Amino acid sequence: MSVDLLAMIESKMSSFSKGQKLIARYIIEHYDKAAFMTASKLGQTVGVSESTVVRFASEVGFEGYPQLQRNIQEMIRNKLTAVQRMEVTNEQIGNSDVLEKVLGFDIEKIRRTLEETSKEDFAAAVEDIAKAKNIYILGIRSSATLAGFLSFYFNHLFENVRLVNTSSTSEMFEQMLRIGKGDIFIGISFPRYSKRTVKALKYASDMGATVVSITDSPMSPIAQGADHLLLARSDMASFVDSLVAPLSLINALIVAVGLKKKEEISNTFSKLERIWDEYNVYEKIDDEDGQDENLE
Incomplete structure (x- = not known):
């Protein structure tokens, strides 16, 4: 995993506001969870406003929070254990409509793939x-x-x-x-x-x-x-x-x-x-036990 982002956040720690320091420390210590949190969820977790999270992303050099989030995700892409993946799934879906959530995630992946x-x-x-x-x-x-x-x-x-x-x-x-x-x-x-x-x-x-x-x-x-x-x-x-x-x-x-x-x-x-026509691929015939079997 690249440590560049975490090292950069650490190096800027002294210049952050009190709320930004809470965000920075959480990302450094819990990047596996932060990678899949919305700005609102991350703010709630550390006790700051969503706007503070958005400003933090700009402070560390990103155009917005989604870009920061994607960068964290790139860091951990091949590092999550099965247990961590299960925890993230539970965090993302929880008690919500599983069908709607999962299909919604898939729609977003296809959109990003096209882009x-x-x-x-x-x-x-x-x-x-x-x-x-x-x-x-x-x-x-x-x-x-x-x-x-x-x-x-x-x-x-x-x-x-x-x-x-x-x-x-x-x-x-x-x-x-x-x-x-x-x-x-x-x-x-x-x-x-x-x-x-x-x-x-x-x-x-x-x-x-x-x-x-x-x-x-x-x-x-x-x-x-x-x-x-x-x-x-x-x-x-x-x-x-x-x-x-x-x-x-x-x-x-x-x-x-x-x-x-x-x-x-x-x-x-x-x-x-x-070939299908010559060998009657779709024809019903008796198998060896005398049972009708459609060979297709």
């Missing part, structure tokens, strides 16, 4: 993916779901998609052994970040492959060294990873690449429909 993802990087990634010799996709833990989703649809567009699916570093490198120039490596990782994904990205880059990183922050370890960085906001505070915004970004990537490969898509689905 923060570079359209230039997105377009360049689409171009490079469309012309790649081979496409390698890797996601570990909860990101494995995203990698599988991307691989499933890319397999309808390309013949050269390889989902790196492994539980060990040695097997991962075995599956990526032949990656090289002209290939694409798509690494997906969200807090808590995967060391294996970081190693795979470095290997792909060293071998001359083009690297696309799908992650949540420019400070993410897989952002470093990426040729194309696609940012999607996740909720690393919740004890359940919120992957709505990353999934939306990946969905957009699939659609954009698909529009580049319209002919291939048409051919693929025409062939699939012929």
